[in-house]
Amino acid sequence: MKIGFIGLGAMGRAMATNLINADFDVTVWNRSTDKCQPLVEAGATQADSPADCATADVLITMLADDAALAAVVEEHGLIEAMGENTVHVNMATVSVATGRDMAARHQSAGRAYVAAPVLGRPDMAKAAKLQILAAGPDAAIETARPALETMGAKVWPAGDEPYRANVMKLATNYMLMSAVETMGEAAALTAKYGIEPGDFLEIVTSSVFAAPAYQAYAPAMSKREYDNPEGFKLALGAKDVDLALAAAHAEQVPMPMGATARERLAEAMAAGDGDKDLSALAEVSRRGAHLDD
Template identity: 30%
Template sequence: MTEKQLHIAFLGIGLMGGPMTRNLLDAGFSMTLWNRTASKCEPFKDQATIADSPEQAVRDADVVITMLENSEVVEQVLVEQGGITALKSGALLIDMSSIQPSVARRHAGLAAEQGAGYVDAPVSGGTVGATEARLSIMAGGLEQDVDRARPVFEVLGKCTRIGPVGSGQLAKLANQAIVGITIGAVSEALLLAAQGGADPAAVREALMGGFAGSRILELHGQRMIDRAFAPGAPARIQLKDMRMILDEARAEGLTLPLSQQVHNEYLSLIANGHSDVDHSGLLLELEHLNGTLLGSTVSGSKSARSGNRE
């Protein structure tokens, strides 16, 4: 069987799964798709088989990919709805969701009972990276299983094997700690500069050429200036990731004060009705806390403090 003759079952056709599926189909892979909201599979119905259940989707697949929202949903789909028990012997299960490392390890054990391999392979790069096939893929699993997955990963982005099962999820938690904390830092920095009278767009441009330059400042700093908070990665997902970071830290006997503070800020952001804004929308919580808006004039700031917030 050649690489492109592999039959892939893809479970989770959402913001990330949709463009990933498109890239795999365009690369010539045969695919079966399943999603909890079946209508999200419709754009691919002429090129892929649409399954009615996870069990049906994975039954004849050589490779099964899950791209689901959280540990609870992955558990429901793979365990409660029979996804793992329907795996054929010799299949490879690749979970590209962001879940707890302990859940990844347990699912690897269940897959092994079916004679199947397992790789946890969460990604970074957001919807842009998914669309442009530039995802950073952090893989945990046996070397031979990660090698088996590489023909698939090469269509989606760049894969780095981190270590044994669960290691990919640990790398993703590290990624999300940096992302969340840096979004908080960029929010505070731009608001501080703007409140003192500086042009936040000019501040961002100047900082991009120095030691503070980062992908977060480049992309999310611009989102903040443009107030463009349509979700690439929703704030509720960032909160879920921050919670997992703290859970893993407690399990390892660590205290992570920066992660704890950013978690609390995302918790407040969502409590104030912004669960589906982009995670760069953390700026909205900082504005709410200070009663001002990024880039507002002195008179505009006074108005904002009086309650006229966006």
């Protein structure tokens, strides 16, 4: 099977590498061309433009945000360049509005489109343990399934309308932001009373909150070590909360905790923590509690 892969950030690079290692015929493109070289050395072909990836059996896009996806689609004529039987699988986290727009554009052009955002960080992408939310026409998903199953631990059906997978991803990340924020607040409370954050967090993440959303971020909070290239950047978390709130506003769904989460994420970014791991959100609570004064 021929795969075109566009977007080689931390997630995309790991996902494309797994496809190469599984002997798929992979052609890659990235705006910063130097990121293609390690994959070429692993066996991929480097495309001169995104359109060169579009004639594959499955075209995968894993770009940073709505704007990056729009730039590739519009500036490079990606949909127009797609083969008649090519399935475009967009695995990036994008807004519901963009998800709907992409589906409509592909339908107008008579091309297949699947939204398949992922749950998991770069370390999980490397280990091919991503949870993949796939929504779109059944036949298109089945065409892409061998590639999806190579990159993830499970492919979850999310409906026949692609935007539904986008909604599910945003709702999940909204819950994640809330979990990390409340964990940071609770750790600050216990620290104020002389309890080591690591001791408290080990207890709760081994018992009542023994779940990946907590266990993945507690160690960094305990050590206050937030420079993690394999982690989920705080700024991306803020972007996802914005997208979730926009989706909620569009359908008049109250999400009051979202405003608090967004405010706290903004405080963290103002403090220079945007490129750090999401667990750095705990520092906002520490500063508010004057723990380091």
